Amino acid sequence: MEFAEYLPFWKELTAQQRERIAGVVEYRRVKKGAHIHDSSADCLGLVAVHTGQLRAYILSEDGREITIGRLFPYDVSLLSASCVMPDMQFNIMIEAEKDSSFWSIPACLFKNLVDESLAVSKFSRSLLSGNFSDLMWLMEQIMWKSFDKRLAAFLLEETALEESQTLRMTHEKIANHLGTAREVVTRMLRYFQSEGMVKLTRGEIQITDEKKLKEIRGE
Numbered sequence: 001m002e003f004a005e006y007l008p009f010w011k012e013l014t015a016q017q018r019e020r021i022a023g024v025v026e027y028r029r030v031k032k033g034a035h036i037h038d039s040s041a042d043c044l045g046l047v048a049v050h051t052g053q054l055r056a057y058i059l060s061e062d063g064r065e066i067t068i069g070r071l072f073p074y075d076v077s078l079l080s081a082s083c084v085m086p087d088m089q090f091n092i093m094i095e096a097e098k099d100s101s102f103w104s105i106p107a108c109l110f111k112n113l114v115d116e117s118l119a120v121s122k123f124s125r126s127l128l129s130g131n132f133s134d135l136m137w138l139m140e141q142i143m144w145k146s147f148d149k150r151l152a153a154f155l156l157e158e159t160a161l162e163e164s165q166t167l168r169m170t171h172e173k174i175a176n177h178l179g180t181a182r183e184v185v186t187r188m189l190r191y192f193q194s195e196g197m198v199k200l201t202r203g204e205i206q207i208t209d210e211k212k213l214k215e216i217r218g219e
Contacts, residue, residue, distance in 0.1 A: 052100025
């Protein structure tokens with residue numbers, strides 16, 4: 001079964017446990033922009049990405065978004081499964097940034113596997129530990145790194161992901177990723193443009209001097 005390749009603990013499960021997973025695992029295809037999970041929805045469970053790209057983000061009280069992570073093919077996530085670990089409370093939204101497909105294992109079954117299997121329990125703790133480290137890194141970036149460095153890093157990351165020097169992305173979308181206001185993004189992009197690092201057109205940002213962006217981003 002193809003989804004078994006995405007589960008590092010699969011070989012350590014009993015035959016009965018494997019059958020239980022195979023009987024309930026769900027394969028879903030979603031279009032770009034689809035919302036897969038939000039804080040008001042039922043616990044989704046373990047998610048294993050097959051194709052595409054998913055974005056996990058949180059919302060502030062005033063509705064401002066900030067990206068906390070992205071999921072790519074072969075990534076496995078418990079970000080939508082806070083009920084698996086009751087001591088960990090996540091109010092996290094997940095959307096598809098591209099047409100995507102993924103498998104999900106229902107939270108109730110996965111929680112039982114965590115209780116039954118040492119291998120699954122270790123895997124879950126490792127995932128949650130990684131999520132916590134990512135959140136701490138994000139907080140450090142927001143608190144201690146100037147916005148020009150964060151924006152330069154984001155633009156360089158996007159060009160690498162899209163394998164293109166032209167990004168079809170609105171200022172609002174960038175603001176949602178970085179947890180700031182659209183006006184802040186617009187002002188900084190206009191500064192980048194005045195320095196010859198980008199060229200702005202409607203709905204697009206063309207990277208014109210990657211070297212300067214890297215210098216701003218720093219190591």
